[in-house]
Amino acid sequence: MEVEEKSISFSSQVDNVRHPSSHVCTAGLDTTETNNDRCGIWPRPLARTWTLMLLLVTCLLHWARMAMPVCAVTMAKQFDWSKTETGLVLGSFFWGYCFTQVVGGHISDRIGGERVLLLSTMSWAAITAITPFLANVGLPPLITMMFARFLMGVLQGVHYPSLTSVCAQRVAEGERGFLNSMLGCGCYLGMLLVGGVGSIMLELYGWESVFYGPAVLAAVWAFCVWKWLLRGPVITFGSLWSSPVPTHQTKALNVSWLHLFKQPCVWAMIFAHLCYSSTYYTLMSWLPTFFKDTYPHAKGWVFNVIPWFMAMPSSLFGGIISDHLIREGVDTVTVRKSMQFCSMGLSSVFTILLCKATAFLHAIVFVSAAIGLSTFHNSGVAVNVHDLAPSCAGALYGIMNTCAAFTGLLVVYISGYLIEVTGSWAIVFTLLSLVNLVGIAVFIAFGKAKRLDQADQSEVAET
Structure with a gap:
């Protein structure tokens, strides 16, 4: 598939100094493309698809993140937690969240943020899904829930650095503001969903259902991205030591x-x-x-x-x-x-x-x-x-x-x-x-x- 470079960015005018990626990204459009991390600026149709998918995963990420705060009162009554103990569970997320920010961003710069986002989403979806089971494994629920929240923070910590890497590598300068603002809406939409839909699920089906919802939807998202948007292996050990996305x-x-x-x-x-x-x-x-x-x-x-x-x-x-x-x-x-x-x-x-x-x-x-x-x-x-x-x-x-x-x-x-x-x-x-x-x-x-x-x-x- 041959595409003129003048038509591949969001904008009709692209300055090679400002937009150093001179290669066309056709992954997800051309089935012969097997190296998405060899691409540059997204063409407009692919950019629209990725924008929608990134908006959805950001929404689901915040639903999963806020599931514990929404269920905290109910869980505290069930497990007899004090205010201090509830605070320990909720605060554990942020300690894990701080650990992977830089590492996640660095790896995204090297192998492509899309792949890191896929692996991250699969991982935090799994942790979200097993959180209700961890509360009943025989260990004190306070300990297991603190551990689950810490892991959630670790796995979600790479999300925004990866989004930033994707935006810098795949989007022209004149379109980054809108894309970043659109993805920011995912945060607010996720909070509205967990506050609305999550509260209804909590009342009708119990606190466990609030965790299952985003976990299942995130798994569906990951499958769609893996099946139709990414080509080739998601990640290889050698790619971690290879050069970053090879543009200018x-x-x-x-x-x-x-x-x-x-x-x-x-x-x-x-x-x-x-x-x-x-x-x-x-x-x-x-x-x-x-x-x-x-x-x-x-x-x-x-x-x-x-x-x-x-x-x-x-x-x-x-x-x-x-x-x-x-x-x-x-x-x-x-x-x-x-x-x-x-x-x-x-x-x-x-x-x-x-x-x-x-x-x-x-x-x-x-x-x-x-x-x-x-x-x-x-x-x-x-x-x-x-x-x-x-x-x-x-x-x-x-x-x-x-x-x-x-x-x-x-x-x-x-x-x-x-x-x-x-x-x-x-x-x-x-x-x-x-x-x-x-x-x-x-x-x-x-x-x-x-x-x-x-x-x-x-x-x-x-x-």
Whole structure:
């Protein structure tokens, strides 16, 4: 199958400097193609298929991840867990989640993120499916559930670094914002599913069914990807030691990690992601408690569903706007900073307003606006890693996410301590706003969007 290079990317205009992958990816379209990891930019039909599949697996991943929190109250009653013991089970996920971020991203950069995603999905689907059985193997359920959650974190930790690697290697620059925003919707959709469908399954069929649902669907997803989208062996031992996806990016690997970490813009990106994730984890963890404490007669489904439902169109809108601006010739760095300002700057305004909300309706509006604007991160800093180092985007994003996970746990703990000591939610929301404002200030001051991972920097045009 011969395809002209001018028609193979998402965009009609592709700059070989900005999009170093000059080879056409036909895996999944041409049955003679047996080396998907030898491909470059996806052609449009294949890109649409992969976008849908990646959206679905991200949705299922978050369903499986949130299954334990949804079932925690029921399981605590059955196994006689205290609040502290329940917290140990839930927190075990994040400790495992931190371990595989960098490794997963590095392997994805070498053999292709699609293959790592397939193996990861098969693995966490298996763990999700056997979780109910582990609760009844004869060992203390507290121990087995902590172990299951830790393994879940380990196996899911490679997901987002692998997605980042895929986006950097297979998608043209002018389309990455929308794709990343679309995949971000998978997170919100998964949370809506587990909160809606999962709650119904919990009530009708017991807590075990909440784990079986995403496990079965993830297994179906993995089979479809293996059967129709990937060609050849999923992974070989030799591929782990071979060169990365052999595009024009290969020469970029001569640059050292030390070189990258000497760049202020890299640290600005990491710091902004760290600040954003800290506030996001805190809001996700404490908003239900805030509404229950402040508006005890409010319906739980309202404040648990509406903000996340509004996040999906907001995320897509941010991706569409960012890609449109880049195609219109606006500097990439200007677009990234503008999106991140909406995500961290404007959202902080509504977080502060939440302190002054006197009615439940006002609080819902402010929370929905804050969370909706925060999704612009998907077309800001989250894509900036593709701009700076596409050849090692997976590993670099893994480093970012590892730092963010540890810091997020710390800020969640500090917020809980402040609530317990002061009894004031205003001080927590003020803290989150300050964290966001410091993060966006650093990114605006030092952020860039020029490529840093090429051996010959003179070949790179600063954007």
